[in-house]
Amino acid sequence: MYQGEPTLKQADQSGPRGCNTAAALAGGRIREQFPILAITVHGKPLIYMDSAATTQKPQRVIDAVTRHFTHRCSNVHRGVHKLSQLATESYESARETVRRGIGAAESQEIIFTRGTTEAINLVAQTYGRQRFAPGDEVLITAMEHHSNIVPWQMLRDEKKIVLKVVPINDRGEIDLNDYEALLTDRTRMVAVALISNALGTVNPVKEMVKLAHARNIPVLVDGAQAVGHDVVDVQDLDCDFFALSGHKMYAPSGIGALYGRADLLNEMPPYQGGGDMIATVTFDKTVYNGIPHRFEAGTPNIVGAIGMAAAFDFLQETCFEAITAHEHDLLQYATEQVSAVPGVRLIGTARKKAAVLSFMLEGAHPHDVGTILDLDGIAVRAGHHCAQPVMDRFGVPATVRASFAVYNLRSDIDELVQGLHKVREVFCK
Amino acid sequence: MSEFRELYQEVILDHGKNPRNFREALAGEHTAFGHNPLCGDKLEVHVEMNNGVIENVAFNGEGCAISTASASMMTQTLKGKTLEEAETMFRSFHNLITGNGDTETELGGLGKLAVFSGVREFPVRVKCATLAWHTFKAALDRSEEPASTE
Structure with a gap:
């Protein structure tokens, strides 16, 4: 009937049979699914190693977006006409796909947001503003992204709460004893990244949740860097x-999600006011809609949600077993090869790490490294990675960061190393 | 190889590695703090004026080769200039590195600063090259607010 039939059906059919292996990913066949990898930059083939900033998009996601605009474009939860029904189906089926993708119990626990940042702000401005009293504490870690610092600081200034920070060691790890010692009878929330964007550290979140829950403290997990790289089961x-972002897991930007336990969400006041989040409105009184719609005021990013669902289907088809093994291999190879370049100092050497390699090259500022690599078509991040406290902790103004995804190859890392030698010729004579 | 040589000319590499007039502020100097929030480059520019003439200008801080070299060469260029001359140079310099204005005219008045012409191919690095100049202006204004490239 319509070309845009729910994509999850296709994904289920291809299921485990269509699964990749780490060897298949290492061979690079999957790169064919990412049209952008065929372009050249400064006349050189693009070598993209900035996936922690944003991932490239597979054809499947691009097609899902195009298909929606071509066949189903309409508003959701409104109107009786056919297209509106189809758009609503696609949008709500995307919510179900996200639920399944992160192992939530019910799809009403998935709220679509603009991304991780908005998801965290939503919790701070609804749950936090409603429940926190002066002197209450929010506990974060020293490796948080600005998006998991600033929303709590804003609340601190408004509600006179206290923001406490779990320190990190020279490897970029937290110590669970330090963490536990900072949980007090005034702690009202723990907010922690599952994976640090600047250091690659994988935090022991499951243990942290256990310790917090033993004191009835809720935990918010910033999952931006985790979803798309390993199985997530909330x-x-x-x-x-x-909290998660679509664009870091092969989906478009401007879409993300907040998972919240239904019993907590049901108690939370709305975030923004507008259409879709209401049940009835008169000038005297408005009755709010139930969850998740209470938190989705206005016309949502419909095509973004559909793109994100297609990205989850892509991940399921690609297989996390293969993804994690391949990215682990890339991380190990990059760690060995980049460390061997004279003058390199790795920033972030946690024992449990995701495929993120942050480093300094002695004698060359990260921005100069970034520019010279760029001229060879190599895209890496140079900067503070929206984690200035992490930079301060390691006494550096910025780092160079190479971050990997399913489409990277060992040969990309060889090119990076060649590029670093070129930088050394210029700056480290 | 040649592409990045256009940006990273030997003079720039030299000033980036061995910045001139690189020191803390002296008593009586006007100082301002400059910050490029995008990349984290931070520097302070110190200025001593005498009857409308820039008697001394120095800087310290940390940044990439482009911002350090630009600050270093700015301090050399501005010494002995009047405020008006300094204003004109900044305008010419800005035009040169953003590719605005008539390049030949700009180059004429800039002397050694012409080595920064390669920056115009790298729009994201323009702020690196202008940070010291914005900060210099802030020091003259005795501004309490940090200078910013934003």
């Missing part, structure tokens, strides 16, 4: 909130 983590 029920297994047992967290209370989980």
Whole structure:
């Protein structure tokens, strides 16, 4: 009937049979699914190693977006006409796909947001503003992204709460004893990244949740860097909130999600006011809609949600077993090869790490490294990675960061190393 | 190889590595703090004026090769200039590195600063090259607010 039939059906059919292996990913066939990898930059083939900033998009996601605009474009939850029904179906089926993708119990626990940042702000401005009293504490870690610092600081200034920070060691790890010692009878929330964007550290979130819950403290997990790289199961983590961004998991930007436990969401006041979040409105009184719609005022990013669902289907088809093994291999190879370049100092050497390699090259500022690599078509991030406190902790103004995804190859890392030698010729004579 | 040589000319590499007039502020100097929030480059520019003439200008801080070299060469260029001359140079310099204005005219008045012409191919690095100049202006204004490239 319509070309845009729910994509999850296709994904289910291809299921485990269509699964990749790490060897298949290492061979690079999957790169064919990413049209952008065929372009040249400064006349050189693009070598993209900035996936922690944003991932490239597979054809499947691009097609899902195009298909929606070509066949189903309409508003959701409104109107009786056919297209509106189809758009609503696609949008709500995307919510179900996200639910399944992160292991939530019910799809009403998935709220679409603009991304991780908005998801965290939503919790701070609804749950936090409603429940926190002066002197209450929010506990974060020293490796948080600005998006998991600033929303709590804004609340601190408004509600006179206290923001406490778990320190990190020279490897870029937290110590669970330090963490536990900072949980007090005034702690009202723990907010922690599952994976640090600047250091690659994988935090022991499951243990952190256990320790917090033993004191009835809820935990918000910033999952921006985790989803798309490893299996995420919010029920297994047992967290209370989980924030994620579409664009870091092969979906478009401007879409993300907040997972919240239904019993908590039901008690929370609305975030923004507008259409879709209401049940009835008169000038005297408005009755708010139930969850998740209470938190989705206005026409949502419909095509973004559909793109994100297609990205989850892509991940399921690609297989996390293969993804994690391949990215682990890339991380190990990059760590060995880049460390061997004279003058390199790695920033972030946690024992449990995701495929993120942050480093300094002695004698060359990260921005100069970034520019010279760029001229060879190599895209890496140079900067503070929206984690200035992490830079201060390691006494550096910025780092160079190479971050990997399913489409990277060992040969990309060889090119990076060649590029670093070129930088050394210029700056480290 | 040649592409980045256009940006990273030997003079720039030299000033980036061995900045001139690189020191803390002296008593009586006007100082301002400059910050490029995008990349984290931070520097302070110190100025001593005498009857409308820039008697001394120095800087310290940390940044990339482009911002350090630009600050270093700015301090050399501005010494002995009047405020009006300094204003004109900044305008010419800005035009040169953003590719605005008539390049030949700009180059004429800039002397050694012409080595920064390669920056115009790298729009994201323009702020690196202008940070010291914005900060210099802030020091003259005795501004309490940090200078910013934003």
